[in-house]
Amino acid sequence: xxxxxxxxxLLVVLVAAKVGAELMTRVRQPAVIGELxxxxxxxxxxxxxxxxxxxxxxxxxxxxxxxxxxYEVGLEIQLADxxxxxxxxxxxxxxxxxxPFALGVxxxxxxxxxxxxxxxxxxxxxxxxxxxxxxTARVFSxxxxxxxxxxxxxxGAAVIDDILGLVILAVVAAGLAGDSASLSDFFWLxxxxxxxxxxxxxxxxxxxxxxxxxxxxxxxxxxxxxxxxVLALTLGIAxxxxxxxxxxxxxxxxxxxxxxxxxxxxxxSELRPISHFFVPIFFLAVGARVDVSVLLRPTVIGAGLLxxxxxxxxxxxxxxxxxxxxxxxxxxxxxxxxxxxxxIFAALGASQLSDVVxxxxxxIIVLMVILTTLTPPFVLTRLVRRSDDVSPVADDTIS
Amino acid sequence: xxxxxxxxxLLVVLVAAKVGAELMTRVRQPAVIGELxxxxxxxxxxxxxxxxxxxxxxxxxxxxxxxxxxYEVGLEIQLADxxxxxxxxxxxxxxxxxxPFALGVxxxxxxxxxxxxxxxxxxxxxxxxxxxxxxTARVFSxxxxxxxxxxxxxxGAAVIDDILGLVILAVVAAGLAGDSASLSDFFWLxxxxxxxxxxxxxxxxxxxxxxxxxxxxxxxxxxxxxxxxVLALTLGIAxxxxxxxxxxxxxxxxxxxxxxxxxxxxxxSELRPISHFFVPIFFLAVGARVDVSVLLRPTVIGAGLLxxxxxxxxxxxxxxxxxxxxxxxxxxxxxxxxxxxxxIFAALGASQLSDVVxxxxxxIIVLMVILTTLTPPFVLTRLVRRSDDVSPVADDTIS
Numbered sequence: 168x169x170x171x172x173x174x175x176x177l178l179v180v181l182v183a184a185k186v187g188a189e190l191m192t193r194v195r196q197p198a199v200i201g202e203l204x205x206x207x208x209x210x211x212x213x214x215x216x217x218x219x220x221x222x223x224x225x226x227x228x229x230x231x232x233x234x235x236x237x238y239e240v241g242l243e244i245q246l247a248d249x250x251x252x253x254x255x256x257x258x259x260x261x262x263x264x265x266x267p268f269a270l271g272v273x274x275x276x277x278x279x280x281x282x283x284x285x286x287x288x289x290x291x292x293x294x295x296x297x298x299x300x301x302x303t304a305r306v307f308s309x310x311x312x313x314x315x316x317x318x319x320x321x322x323g324a325a326v327i328d329d330i331l332g333l334v335i336l337a338v339v340a341a342g343l344a345g346d347s348a349s350l351s352d353f354f355w356l357x358x359x360x361x362x363x364x365x366x367x368x369x370x371x372x373x374x375x376x377x378x379x380x381x382x383x384x385x386x387x388x389x390x391x392x393x394x395x396x397v398l399a400l401t402l403g404i405a406x407x408x409x410x411x412x413x414x415x416x417x418x419x420x421x422x423x424x425x426x427x428x429x430x431x432x433x434x435x436s437e438l439r440p441i442s443h444f445f446v447p448i449f450f451l452a453v454g455a456r457v458d459v460s461v462l463l464r465p466t467v468i469g470a471g472l473l474x475x476x477x478x479x480x481x482x483x484x485x486x487x488x489x490x491x492x493x494x495x496x497x498x499x500x501x502x503x504x505x506x507x508x509x510x511i512f513a514a515l516g517a518s519q520l521s522d523v524v525x526x527x528x529x530x531i532i533v534l535m536v537i538l539t540t541l542t543p544p545f546v547l548t549r550l551v552r553r554s555d556d557v558s559p560v561a562d563d564t565i566s
Numbered sequence: 567x568x569x570x571x572x573x574x575x576l577l578v579v580l581v582a583a584k585v586g587a588e589l590m591t592r593v594r595q596p597a598v599i600g601e602l603x604x605x606x607x608x609x610x611x612x613x614x615x616x617x618x619x620x621x622x623x624x625x626x627x628x629x630x631x632x633x634x635x636x637y638e639v640g641l642e643i644q645l646a647d648x649x650x651x652x653x654x655x656x657x658x659x660x661x662x663x664x665x666p667f668a669l670g671v672x673x674x675x676x677x678x679x680x681x682x683x684x685x686x687x688x689x690x691x692x693x694x695x696x697x698x699x700x701x702t703a704r705v706f707s708x709x710x711x712x713x714x715x716x717x718x719x720x721x722g723a724a725v726i727d728d729i730l731g732l733v734i735l736a737v738v739a740a741g742l743a744g745d746s747a748s749l750s751d752f753f754w755l756x757x758x759x760x761x762x763x764x765x766x767x768x769x770x771x772x773x774x775x776x777x778x779x780x781x782x783x784x785x786x787x788x789x790x791x792x793x794x795x796v797l798a799l800t801l802g803i804a805x806x807x808x809x810x811x812x813x814x815x816x817x818x819x820x821x822x823x824x825x826x827x828x829x830x831x832x833x834x835s836e837l838r839p840i841s842h843f844f845v846p847i848f849f850l851a852v853g854a855r856v857d858v859s860v861l862l863r864p865t866v867i868g869a870g871l872l873x874x875x876x877x878x879x880x881x882x883x884x885x886x887x888x889x890x891x892x893x894x895x896x897x898x899x900x901x902x903x904x905x906x907x908x909x910i911f912a913a914l915g916a917s918q919l920s921d922v923v924x925x926x927x928x929x930i931i932v933l934m935v936i937l938t939t940l941t942p943p944f945v946l947t948r949l950v951r952r953s954d955d956v957s958p959v960a961d962d963t964i965s
Contacts (some may be wrong), residue, residue: 170625170626170629170917171803171807171813173626173632174626174633174799174802174803175632175803175807176627177626177799178796178800178803181792181795181796183754185784185786185789185792185793185796188789189784189785189786189788189789190845192785192786198786216785224623226569227569227572227573227623230569230573231573232577234570234573309767312818312933361573364628384593385584385588386588386592387584387587387588387591387597388838388842389838389839389841389842389843389846390584390587390588392839392842392843393580393842393843393846394584394586395578395867396580396843397577397581397584400573400576400580401577401579404570404573404574404577406569406801407570408574414570414573429930437839438837439787439788439839440788440837440838440839441840441843442788443787443788443791443792444788444792444795444840447788447792511735513941516570
């Protein structure tokens with residue numbers, strides 16, 4: 168494809184992503200769903216205006232987008248804060264990972280959803296463990312409830328979920344992509360993930376302050392922001408080349424390390440316009456890979472709805488991990504949106520695991536992500552308003 | 567090439583460009599030369615770490631870079647200001663375009679430099695018409711002479727040169743790329759350029775304020791900066807598809823139109839991090855395309871030095887266009903640096919005119935650009951200091 172053809176495709180992608188995001192924002196829905204649907208409309212299964220094949224421009228720009236996205240998530244997380252969020256958030260997070268995974272694997276195998284194989288079951292189950300920090304945080308903030316115990320617990324749990332989810336993602340992706348899947352391979356993989364995380368975080372803690380001081384001292388305009396981006400790319404590529412993990416794991420760790428104490432405000436604000444360029448391309452590319460005709464098959468819609476119900480139940484149960492005195496149903500509903508994290512799973516499945524994951528499996532996950540992302544805001548709004556009317560004291564609704 | 571391989575190449579490019587730029591900045595030289603040389607070192611003729619072939623990632627990112635670069639140049643130009651700069655700047659600009667072009671074409675044909683054909687002569691001559699606004703402005707500003715009549719004249723003339731240069735570039739590129747080059751084709755081309763410029767500027771003046779008001783009203787974070795970038799891409803692609811011109815012409819016009827009165831401060835500051843990412847990739851890609859072994863051939867070095875002398879003389883003569891009372895030698899020397907504008911010519915030749923422009927021609931232009939860009943700052947510094955010592959009143963040194 169000529170350079171001008173590629174630029175034209177990029178133009179179409181940028182405009183479609185921004186129009187989708189803007190329309191969703193106007194109806195108070197997450198922009199990410201607008202970008203995803205825009206991708207489904209202009210992608211291979213829709214109008215066919217863009218193609219995403221291994222190694223072509225959009226694929227690479229989308230990969231840079233998801234690397235920046237996970238880097239920003241990592242930057243937001245203050246490990247020191249995590250400790251203070253306490254037992255409640257941790258318990259909610261672990262239940263919120265374990266239950267959807269177990270229920271998901273069981274549902275796929277019992278109901279013979281998608282491919283119905285063990286690999287499909289593990290992949291769909293893993294995708295169901297995700298929780299979107301961003302979407303949950305925005306809903307609570309829209310409701311003016313950001314300071315509530317429920318909100319703090321859900322956001323803390325969602326952050327822990329991000330970390331657990333990335334580890335699961337790394338293990339699942341590397342495990343399913345390999346030919347054999349023996350138990351020793353599995354332990355070797357888990358060991359590799361843990362060694363990579365521990366090694367990069369420990370070395371990073373020592374080296375990163377010096378690197379950031381160096382970047383601060385560079386005289387060239389723009390050296391700082393590009394330097395900061397280079398750190399994410401470096402750790403991302405290292406994750407792939409050294410540990411066989413997805414680059415996003417490395418980018419996330421880079422963010423985590425820098426998030427430890429350095430003035431991240433400057434990094435975030437300088438990185439933002441670059442992120443506005445690349446990140447929507449990622450979500451659009453996920454949508455563009457969805458075969459809409461597959462998504463609209465009755466069997467896929469049926470399976471998607473079933474998986475959605477299981478995905479919602481799995482996270483509602485996580486609400487039980489919240490301390491007494493909180494509205495456990497609010498915590499549970501707050502954990503439901505899969506958002507961008509669920510889409511990262513779908514993307515990874517589509518691009519790297521095409522041997523074991525079918526286009527039906529991807530469509531089912533995308534349907535589940537859309538439904539779990541769009542409904543909780545409505546439910547949460549009604550729950551919080553009702554509790555405001557009925558009783559000023561938070562009550563315990565599930566247990 | 568796999569996505570991770572492409573990311574690795576991007577990482578190498580970003581690091582090399584920033585290291586080159588930083589080193590040049592430390593010795594008070596233009597960063598763009600550092601990025602160019604970094605490209606020569608890691609490119610095909612050097613270490614071979616990066617490849618730039620038609621349509622691959624770096625090529626597209628570099629094209630986005632040069633589009634943003636010309637867009638920013640266009641944004642800087644206030645057409646209203648241009649009128650006030652007056653006769654002197656206009657005269658300097660026209661002499662500064664006509665003389666190097668005439669001398670360049672003559673020199674190439676008489677001395678049988680490079681290919682020695684008429685096409686080579688026109689291309690090298692056209693590349694010699696460039697003047698770098700950015701580098702000249704920085705030198706005067708470093709000397710604390712930004713407010714002097716000489717500086718204002720040179721910068722005004724350099725801006726007019728940008729516009730003339732783009733028209734010449736459009737005509738030369740379209741003319742040389744075509745098979746035939748009859749006189750009627752030439753007039754048709756010039757007509758096309760003029761119609762495109764007049765049409766886009768007239769329509770843009772009417773439509774652009776409404777578009778910018780719309781972008782201002784978008785609620786999504788990042789919609790504004792991406793919208794502004796989309797305008798540049800749209801006009802760039804339109805220039806190519808509708809008028810057969812290089813995309814940079816459209817991007818430049820987009821900048822010119824927006825530069826008319828709208829608050830460009832916000833546009834520039836939001837665009838800056840994106841520009842820091844893409845623009846250095848362009849300069850590095852220019853360097854990466856230079857075959858260093860060709861550049862080091864004695865014949866090429868000889869031809870490059872000759873062309874450099876002609877290029878310097880052509881611009882010194884332009885100083886004669888300055889009004890009496892100014893230091894005409896300072897104006898002339900200020901017009902010498904070709905900088906990024908010369909490199910845009912070289913890039914265009916390498917990528918679009920490979921039939922008529924040889925790697926020797928490119929190497930000669932790159933050598934000329936490097937030498938004309940690196941020497942004037944030293945000369946100007948000495949000239950300005952000497953005039954400060956000898957006489958506090960500006961004298962007329964050439965005529």
